[in-house]
Amino acid sequence: MCQLLGMNCNTPTDILFSFAGFRRRAGLTDSHSDGFGIAFFEGKGVRIFRDNKPGHSSPIADSVEQYKIKSLNVVAHIRKATQGEVNLENTHPFIREIWGENWVFAHNGNLTTLPDLSNSYYQPIGSTDSEAAFCYMVNQLKLRFRQKPAEQGLFVAIQEITHELAEKGTFNFILSNGEWMIAHCSTNLHYLTRRAPFGKAQRIDDDNIIDFSNYTQDTDKVTLITTFPLTKNEIWSKMESGGFVFFKQGEKVAEILGSPKKHMDDGTLGYQKVA
Amino acid sequence: MCQLLGMNCNTPTDILFSFAGFRRRAGLTDSHSDGFGIAFFEGKGVRIFRDNKPGHSSPIADSVEQYKIKSLNVVAHIRKATQGEVNLENTHPFIREIWGENWVFAHNGNLTTLPDLSNSYYQPIGSTDSEAAFCYMVNQLKLRFRQKPAEQGLFVAIQEITHELAEKGTFNFILSNGEWMIAHCSTNLHYLTRRAPFGKAQRIDDDNIIDFSNYTQDTDKVTLITTFPLTKNEIWSKMESGGFVFFKQGEKVAEILGSPKKHMDDGTLGYQKVA
Numbered sequence: 195m196c197q198l199l200g201m202n203c204n205t206p207t208d209i210l211f212s213f214a215g216f217r218r219r220a221g222l223t224d225s226h227s228d229g230f231g232i233a234f235f236e237g238k239g240v241r242i243f244r245d246n247k248p249g250h251s252s253p254i255a256d257s258v259e260q261y262k263i264k265s266l267n268v269v270a271h272i273r274k275a276t277q278g279e280v281n282l283e284n285t286h287p288f289i290r291e292i293w294g295e296n297w298v299f300a301h302n303g304n305l306t307t308l309p310d311l312s313n314s315y316y317q318p319i320g321s322t323d324s325e326a327a328f329c330y331m332v333n334q335l336k337l338r339f340r341q342k343p344a345e346q347g348l349f350v351a352i353q354e355i356t357h358e359l360a361e362k363g364t365f366n367f368i369l370s371n372g373e374w375m376i377a378h379c380s381t382n383l384h385y386l387t388r389r390a391p392f393g394k395a396q397r398i399d400d401d402n403i404i405d406f407s408n409y410t411q412d413t414d415k416v417t418l419i420t421t422f423p424l425t426k427n428e429i430w431s432k433m434e435s436g437g438f439v440f441f442k443q444g445e446k447v448a449e450i451l452g453s454p455k456k457h458m459d460d461g462t463l464g465y466q467k468v469a
Numbered sequence: 470m471c472q473l474l475g476m477n478c479n480t481p482t483d484i485l486f487s488f489a490g491f492r493r494r495a496g497l498t499d500s501h502s503d504g505f506g507i508a509f510f511e512g513k514g515v516r517i518f519r520d521n522k523p524g525h526s527s528p529i530a531d532s533v534e535q536y537k538i539k540s541l542n543v544v545a546h547i548r549k550a551t552q553g554e555v556n557l558e559n560t561h562p563f564i565r566e567i568w569g570e571n572w573v574f575a576h577n578g579n580l581t582t583l584p585d586l587s588n589s590y591y592q593p594i595g596s597t598d599s600e601a602a603f604c605y606m607v608n609q610l611k612l613r614f615r616q617k618p619a620e621q622g623l624f625v626a627i628q629e630i631t632h633e634l635a636e637k638g639t640f641n642f643i644l645s646n647g648e649w650m651i652a653h654c655s656t657n658l659h660y661l662t663r664r665a666p667f668g669k670a671q672r673i674d675d676d677n678i679i680d681f682s683n684y685t686q687d688t689d690k691v692t693l694i695t696t697f698p699l700t701k702n703e704i705w706s707k708m709e710s711g712g713f714v715f716f717k718q719g720e721k722v723a724e725i726l727g728s729p730k731k732h733m734d735d736g737t738l739g740y741q742k743v744a
Contacts, residue, residue: 238558
């Protein structure tokens with residue numbers, strides 16, 4: 195299995211406090227040592243750094259810490275391989291262009307018997323179940339919507355395609371197009387939103403403490419989504435199995451709690467405005 | 470306009486001697502200061518580094534020099550913007566997945582009145598003519614070949630699509646799928662192949678000298694393709710306008726000299742085995 199980390203904000207923010215703890219799990223505090231990757235949206239563009247070396251010791255990961263890149267949307271992943279060799283093409287996050295947007299996807303879990311993609315428009319480059327699932331998802335979306343649909347329709351379609359894929363195994367994922375961030379939980383995914391009044395946080399992985407009030411403005415909103423909480427003194431929301439969250443500008447704008455069937459009575463597959 | 474640099478080899482090779490001279494043109498010895506990018510194939514995966522800062526002073530370019538990444542295929546670009554803002558999504562090289570392969574493309578030139586791509590499978594993310602031309606090319610290829618065709622058919626198709634696009638303006642490009650490297654010349658493109666016996670080379674941009682015999686084996690073959698020669702004591706082949714080259718494993722396996730019409734008598738659009 196692997197671990198995921200995503201950040202969605204309303205102001206360009208560096209993810210270094212979280213990333214520094216997260217990458218320790220890639221060989222120091224945990225064993226997710228089969229490569230790491232991190233993608234930073236910058237406008238519609240993406241800076242993506244991947245390495246098949248362990249995240250805790252990778253020189254690429256060291257550089258990422260040095261650059262202090264600020265971004266509205268970041269997706270990171272540390273890998274413990276289940277399917278596919280330890281090489282660059284099997285390293286998350288994966289990226290595809292759809293409707294003229296970069297979409298970035300990272301997966302934690304294990305899927306079996308995925309559909310044949312040899313005739314589809316999007317095809318996996320490597321040999322992971324994760325990239326194949328992502329290709330299946332964007333291919334299905336492109337078949338349903340030749341042009342980019344409205345956000346609600348898109349979120350519902352992603353839920354429907356996710357349900358198909360989640361039948362094949364464990365499918366925790368984080369997905370972003372640089373505007374929004376969508377996450378789905380099969381087993382383990384937690385999130386929190388930091389907003390004013392900002393205070394101190396202490397990392398779980400090395401006890402390091404930061405006081406966010408020194409780095410923030412009162413209007414800032416910064417959401418983190420991750421497999422297991424990164425700090426010990428903040429309240430992380432644990433997502434239910436089958437749940438989805440949809441964040442924009444650091445705010446949760448929609449959530450599906452647990453099995454979507456609970457929320458289908460209004461015919462929207464549970465697209466709930468919560469903000 | 471911009472400048473291009475490509476490398477295709479039969480053994481993993483670092484491009485640093487060439488890249489160090491090339492990046493000086495991005496603000497020191499020339500004025501291509503509107504961003505740079507470099508993509509290194511590693512297996513089927515790609516490490517890609519892009520920055521909207523000038524290549525000569527970019528910290529990302531500094532890191533690229535530190536990593537000393539070895540690769541069989543590298544595509545690099547320094548930008549002097551003609552169309553599209555100076556931002557990350559407009560920075561070459563561009564990358565798309567086709568038939569389960571990463572394709573990497575960099576362009577020097579300026580194209581006008583490109584076809585509408587708003588309904589096509591591949592769509593540009595930024596606002597450059599270059600990315601639009603690349604999307605048009607891969608879209609046309611995907612429409613012609615649902616599955617990956619044989620190499621000769623692919624090379625002919627790329628020539629045909631290139632002729633369409635080259636009618637719209639200047640279209641020097643370097644394209645690679647990690648196995649082969651194809652280049653097309655409208656105005657300026659030069660190449661050379663280094664092989665045994667290896668000797669010394671002196672850079673044009675800062676007079677630095679390297680003795681390749683210290684770093685090579687007799688079986689090595691390393692081809693460089695670039696807008697203007699990078700060394701002063703080696704013989705670079707200047708491509709003719711309308712010409713194509715096709716390299717694999719550091720060797721030229723096919724070439725179209727000048728206008729393809731000269732070579733169409735055998736109906737193959739000039740696919741000539743030259744190795």
